[in-house]
Amino acid sequence: MNRIAPLLTLSAACAGCVADRPTNVGPVLVVWLTVDRDDVVIDRASIPATPCVVVLRCAEKPVRDANGDGVVHVHVSGVVVSFEGTLKGDDPAAAPDTFRGTGVVVKDARNVTVQNLQATGFKVGLRATNADGLIVNRASFDNLWRMHLKSTPQKEHNDDWLWPHENDKQEWVTNYGAAVCIERSLGIKVSDVRVRNGQNGIILDRVEQAMVYDNDCSFLSGWGIAMWRSSKNLVSRNALDFCVRGYSHGVYNRGQDSAGLLLFEQCSRNTVVENSMTHCGDGVFGFAGKEALGERPSGIEHRRAGCNDNVFVRNDLSFAPAHGLEMTFSFGNVIEGNTFEGNAICGIWGGYSQGTLIRGNTFTGNGQKGYGEGGGINIEHGTLNTISGNTFKGNSVCVKLWDDDDGNLLKTAWAVANHNGSRENEIIGNTGAQPKGAPFWVRKTRETRLSGNTIKAEGKEVDADQESTFAPEPPQPCCVEPSPKVAPVGANKPVGARDRWRGREWIRMGEWGPVEP
Numbered sequence: 001m002n003r004i005a006p007l008l009t010l011s012a013a014c015a016g017c018v019a020d021r022p023t024n025v026g027p028v029l030v031v032w033l034t035v036d037r038d039d040v041v042i043d044r045a046s047i048p049a050t051p052c053v054v055v056l057r058c059a060e061k062p063v064r065d066a067n068g069d070g071v072v073h074v075h076v077s078g079v080v081v082s083f084e085g086t087l088k089g090d091d092p093a094a095a096p097d098t099f100r101g102t103g104v105v106v107k108d109a110r111n112v113t114v115q116n117l118q119a120t121g122f123k124v125g126l127r128a129t130n131a132d133g134l135i136v137n138r139a140s141f142d143n144l145w146r147m148h149l150k151s152t153p154q155k156e157h158n159d160d161w162l163w164p165h166e167n168d169k170q171e172w173v174t175n176y177g178a179a180v181c182i183e184r185s186l187g188i189k190v191s192d193v194r195v196r197n198g199q200n201g202i203i204l205d206r207v208e209q210a211m212v213y214d215n216d217c218s219f220l221s222g223w224g225i226a227m228w229r230s231s232k233n234l235v236s237r238n239a240l241d242f243c244v245r246g247y248s249h250g251v252y253n254r255g256q257d258s259a260g261l262l263l264f265e266q267c268s269r270n271t272v273v274e275n276s277m278t279h280c281g282d283g284v285f286g287f288a289g290k291e292a293l294g295e296r297p298s299g300i301e302h303r304r305a306g307c308n309d310n311v312f313v314r315n316d317l318s319f320a321p322a323h324g325l326e327m328t329f330s331f332g333n334v335i336e337g338n339t340f341e342g343n344a345i346c347g348i349w350g351g352y353s354q355g356t357l358i359r360g361n362t363f364t365g366n367g368q369k370g371y372g373e374g375g376g377i378n379i380e381h382g383t384l385n386t387i388s389g390n391t392f393k394g395n396s397v398c399v400k401l402w403d404d405d406d407g408n409l410l411k412t413a414w415a416v417a418n419h420n421g422s423r424e425n426e427i428i429g430n431t432g433a434q435p436k437g438a439p440f441w442v443r444k445t446r447e448t449r450l451s452g453n454t455i456k457a458e459g460k461e462v463d464a465d466q467e468s469t470f471a472p473e474p475p476q477p478c479c480v481e482p483s484p485k486v487a488p489v490g491a492n493k494p495v496g497a498r499d500r501w502r503g504r505e506w507i508r509m510g511e512w513g514p515v516e517p
Contacts, residue, residue: 042079042081043075051078055083058083062088065089065102070101070105078111079113087118096143096144099122103122105127106134112135113136114134115136126179129184135189140194140195146199151248164223166290167265179217185207189212195216201240202226209233212235219513221245225240229267234273237489237493241280242516243280244514247504249504256281257285260275268308273311274494276315278316282326286325286327286333288328292306293329305417312325314338324340336359339362340376348378351382363393383424386428387399388427398434398439401442402444424471430455440462446469448469
């Protein structure tokens with residue numbers, strides 16, 4: 001039975017319901033509702049006053065989102081929505097690729113808090129649009145929609161490749177689902193969210209000034225956190241491990257565009273600090289976007305268009321079937337103090353990147369035999385990048401820089417506005433050991449500066465062709481101004497928490513996604 005409690009002063013016990021709000025909010029209305037049918041609406045008609053705490057008691061039986069617009073609808077600002085029990089959609093015993101609908105929808109409402117939500121059997125657990133100031137915390141999502149993978153341990157199937165390149169029409173959430181999808185919102189917080197047995201964890205679509213921390217979106221077949229046209233956000237202390245597909249140990253390693261953290265189409269000035277993103281297709285997969293490249297008519301300014309000025313600090317980006325961190329066609333990114341170990345293709349892939357600072361990272365055992373672009377750091381067509389103070393141990397090569405003929409790509413609006421070839425990169429003050437061959441491999445690259453590197457290797461320091469040139473070493477060792485200290489947010493410490501599973505051999509795929517060892 002639904003009922004409304006009289007106004008009361010917020011007690012210490014109830015204060016936990018609104019832990020991210022001030023506790024001195026004065027009288028609070030408490031409303032109990034039972035979710036035993038589709039289209040439970042929380043709006044001005046059902047909530048006489050705010051501030052208000054709405055407690056939703058979920059029925060034992062599944063409640064299908066019959067019309068595809070959500071089971072629970074929140075359309076009022078300033079409300080706290082707290083759940084008791086599990087919100088169930090389709091029959092949990094059904095095939096996961098048959099799940100439909102959305103559990104909770106928040107739309108056109110500000111400063112809403114959703115907490116203690118447990119949801120299963122949906123394509124989307126929680127979807128929020130135009131929800132500035134939204135807080136999502138203490139939520140759990142299990143057994144959500146996900147693709148039935150066609151790849152087997154013996155052979156990869158091309159149908160399993162993801163397509164993150166289009167999302168202006170909400171293709172990600174429509175095609176692939178998510179535990180949490182937040183669109184066109186400012187100043188949100190998402191914390192203490194756990195996602196298992198699904199495809200995607202948290203999608204941010206045109207979101208700015210968000211704080212996403214202390215979440216565990218792991219063992220998923222798509223993306224742990226995915227960002228589209230989203231800037232000035234903080235991603236801190238999240239576990240985004242084993243977000244992977246397209247892998248069979250010792251047989252094939254593709255990744256198929258899965259990633260712990262995905263940043264597509266001009267995501268800039270984000271801070272990514274102290275996250276664990278291991279055993280993912282890519283730990284981080286960043287791409288400027290088709291609009292940025294000029295592959296789609298838009299009228300934007302292509303000069304310096306990209307995923308720019310992001311900071312990646314003290315993350316673990318190891319054991320990827322593809323790259324630890326891929327950031328292409330972008331400018332001014334800082335990659336500092338991270339761990340790159342055992343990535344099959346390379347630690348960092350920075351094609352067409354410019355002005356990147358790669359400093360103080362550790363690269364160990366990256367670059368599987370048979371990959372021409374393997375090793376620690378690979379940058380093609382890159383300009384004014386600085387590789388400084390890193391430690392290299394046992395990689396197939398430490399750094400590779402090159403230029404080549406990329407055909408029509410060099411005719412794009414982005415290339416016309418920005419491309420300068422491979423030139424004026426600095427490799428300075430790096431240490432370690434190279435077990436075989438030269439530490440640095442350079443082709444068709446101009447004015448590379450090498451200074452103060454002490455990498456033990458057999459033979460010469462640089463393997464270069466005749467078309468490559470080098471800048472004179474300065475009289476004094478090169479130095480780079482220190483970057484600002486980046487402080488994490490959150491109480492969790494996911495880096496190192498799953499060290500018992502270090503190594504790509506722990507990636508074990510089933511027909512619905514990765515299996516927890």
